[in-house]
Amino acid sequence: MTKHTIAVLGSNGMLGTDILNVLGKRNHNIHCFDLPTFDITNYDQLMAAVLGADIIINCAAYTNVDGAESNLQTANAINAIAVGELGKIVKKLNKYLVHISTDFVYDGKKGGTYTELDDVNPLNVYGESKLSGEILLADSGCDYCILRLEWTYGHGGLSFINKILQRIKNQDKLFIVNDQYGSPTATTEVASLVCKIVEKRVLGLYLFAAEGYASRYEIAQFIVDKLNIQTTLTPCASTHFQTPAQRPLNSKFNCGKIDSLFPGCRSDWNIALENFLKELK
Ligand SMILES: NC(=O)c1ccc[n+]([C@@H]2O[C@H](COP(=O)([O-])OP(=O)(O)OC[C@H]3O[C@@H](n4cnc5c(N)ncnc54)[C@H](OP(=O)(O)O)[C@@H]3O)[C@@H](O)[C@H]2O)c1
Helix, strand or coil: CCCCEEEEECCCCHHHHHHHHHHHHCCCEEEEECCCCCCCCCHHHHHHHHHCCCEEEECCCCCCHHHHCCCHHHHHHHHHHHHHHHHHHHHHCCCEEEEEEEHHHCCCCCCCCECCCCCCCCCCHHHHHHHHHHHHHHHHCCEEEEEEECCEECCCCCCHHHHHHHHHHHCCEEEEECCCEECCEEHHHHHHHHHHHHHHCCCEEEECCCECCEEHHHHHHHHHHHHCCCCEEEEECHHHCCCCCCCCCECCECCHHHHHHCCCCCCEHHHHHHHHHHHHC
């Protein structure tokens, strides 16, 4: 196996942390970059990070979906402009970049599952900023792989799963939306895939999510059942909650493109989630 020097941007985040764990076991040299010592919007710091590595994995992002609605400039600076600059530097220095994106580039109005070829139409500022980042990156002409993820969860992150876990401990009744469908996806599984992508130097756009789909209500009920917690869940429509950012109702991915490159790279969402819940005990 070729040993690489890899810069992980956003290395302290939910996904970045698991990527470090997986890459560490593969014996690559890893350089970690995150706030407050590294700011992706600082060109000199970005240049230095890229210069010192042959591969860059960008997990750094402004991920506060509701916050982005009132912090448009910050979201754009981090998720769009900095990603474009990163692409230009990667091109200039002839390196390779894996960039993480999101299901929020889609409007969720499609009847079936989404593929890489479907039209994009973000419903919120966060999704728009992430889409702009993808476009600027592609325009840079560098060697890149963009991996669109959805509904990721891991230890320590602020995911839907972690929020549910917090709420069911403190409340005996909860309303959960049952009109948003997707696949909860473990960051450990994303990290394993990113490692394979890096080692194969995969180019292009890919969707990745766990196998199977569920509504947020079904996922919450799964957690309550598995943990044997006495919280009553009531299904409701997304309109029950007034949030600054609108969410897509359908985030179902067709992952055939990544499956054909790495057969068996995706677990069933309920098996992966059950394993995650067991680790909490
Ligand atoms: N979570 C999901 O459900 C989900 C779904 C689809 C796609 N994604 C994508 O997955 C990627 C990883 O996200 P995540 O879930 O790991 O979120 P996260 O935990 O918020 O990680 C993002 C990391 O980027 C850092 N960061 C923010 N601004 C920065 C800046 N200016 N310079 C350098 N680093 C900065 C954050 O630091 P601070 O914490 O200090 O701000 C954090 O460590 C992102 O591209 C996100 O868009 C996430």
